[in-house]
Amino acid sequence: MSDHVADQAVGLVRRLSRHLNRKVSDVVLFLLNHKNASSLGALAGFAIAVVFTWKYLRSPPSRQRRGAPKRRVSPPSNGRESSGLAAAAEGSPTVPNLVELDEIQEIDFEPSLGQVVRKRLGGCRKMTCQLLGIILEEKLPEDLQKQATVRPSVIEVLLEIGKCCDLYLMERVLDDDSEERVLSAMENAGLFQSGGLTRDKVLFCSTENGRISFVRQIEADWHADTNLDIISQLARFIRCLLYISSDVAGQIAPNVFTSTSLEQFVSHL
Numbered sequence: 001m002s003d004h005v006a007d008q009a010v011g012l013v014r015r016l017s018r019h020l021n022r023k024v025s026d027v028v029l030f031l032l033n034h035k036n037a038s039s040l041g042a043l044a045g046f047a048i049a050v051v052f053t054w055k056y057l058r059s060p061p062s063r064q065r066r067g068a069p070k071r072r073v074s075p076p077s078n079g080r081e082s083s084g085l086a087a088a089a090e091g092s093p094t095v096p097n098l099v100e101l102d103e104i105q106e107i108d109f110e111p112s113l114g115q116v117v118r119k120r121l122g123g124c125r126k127m128t129c130q131l132l133g134i135i136l137e138e139k140l141p142e143d144l145q146k147q148a149t150v151r152p153s154v155i156e157v158l159l160e161i162g163k164c165c166d167l168y169l170m171e172r173v174l175d176d177d178s179e180e181r182v183l184s185a186m187e188n189a190g191l192f193q194s195g196g197l198t199r200d201k202v203l204f205c206s207t208e209n210g211r212i213s214f215v216r217q218i219e220a221d222w223h224a225d226t227n228l229d230i231i232s233q234l235a236r237f238i239r240c241l242l243y244i245s246s247d248v249a250g251q252i253a254p255n256v257f258t259s260t261s262l263e264q265f266v267s268h269l
Contacts, residue, residue, distance in 0.1 A: 113267055117160040120266050122240075124165045127222040128215045131171035131182065131202075134224055134244050134262050141171070144178035148185040155189055157263040162196025165221075170203040170214050179204050224262055231256060 111119075121127065133139050135158065137149040161167050169186075173179055183199055191197050203214050212230055215223050216237055224242040225231050231243045235253040242265055243258045252258070259265035 113156065114160045114163060116268070117157065117266050118164045121161070121165065121222060124221045126166045126168070126218055126220045127161060128168045128170060128218055128220040129224040129262065130211065130226055131169050133226040135169060136182070136185070141174050141178065144173055144181055145175065148181040150185050150189040150191070154261070154263050155191065157266055158191060158197065159194050161266065162194060166201070167197055168201045168203060168214070168218055168220070170205065170211050172206060172208060172211060173204045
């Protein structure tokens with residue numbers, strides 16, 4: 001129906017144009033045969049009127065209807081096909097349906113291990129940690145006289161701690177060979193490759209009290225240990241302490257935390 005009406009309108013415009021051309025030709029011939037000042041002025045005015053009329057007839061429909069109110073397209077109500085039809089009616093590219101945008105769920109991005117470690121330690125500048133039972137699989141100094149084994153699950157956590165603060169590791173040993181076994185095990189595990197932890201930051205002593213002296217001299221913000229007596233003695237001097245034990249104890253002091261492992265405590269919020 002709309003195509004038929006459009007064809008009729010186009011035919012009408014063409015007939016009007018041909019009729020107008022004939023009239024213009026007759027008028028121009030008449031004026032040229034009766035030339036005087038008034039006829040020339042009339043000819044000029046008539047030519048201007050014809051030019052504007054011709055431009056109007058040739059102009060796009062959108063310019064002829066500039067003052068007409070724009071038709072509003074109602075929002076789609078049934079998914080993507082409706083949104084595509086509405087966009088085509090407006091003469092614009094297809095845009096996402098607002099209903100679909102509302103249905104998109106917010107994506108939760110998990111923080112990296114480094115972010116979790118920094119948040120867990122809370123602006124720690126220096127941290128000290130015992131080796132036996134925390135970094136190493138061995139539990140007693142006597143075990144280090146045979147071998148030293150770094151726990152695989154703690155390696156990544158130690159590297160992240162070494163990036164955000166000064167990390168010092170310490171242990172009581174019975175001989176120099178035990179020290180070399182510990183250092184070799186740590187080097188083979190790649191703990192000295194990142195630059196945050198170096199051989200100079202691995203300290204050895206001959207008594208448990210020597211570990212307490214190390215921690216106080218370094219003025220650590222955090223200290224992790226498996227000896228509850230050492231934890232209790234340092235609670236007055238160190239801002240935060242971590243007691244590592246398979247049997248998680250109750251509240252020891254307001255600044256003492258408990259966990260079954262260093263990686264379990266540091267890497268979980």
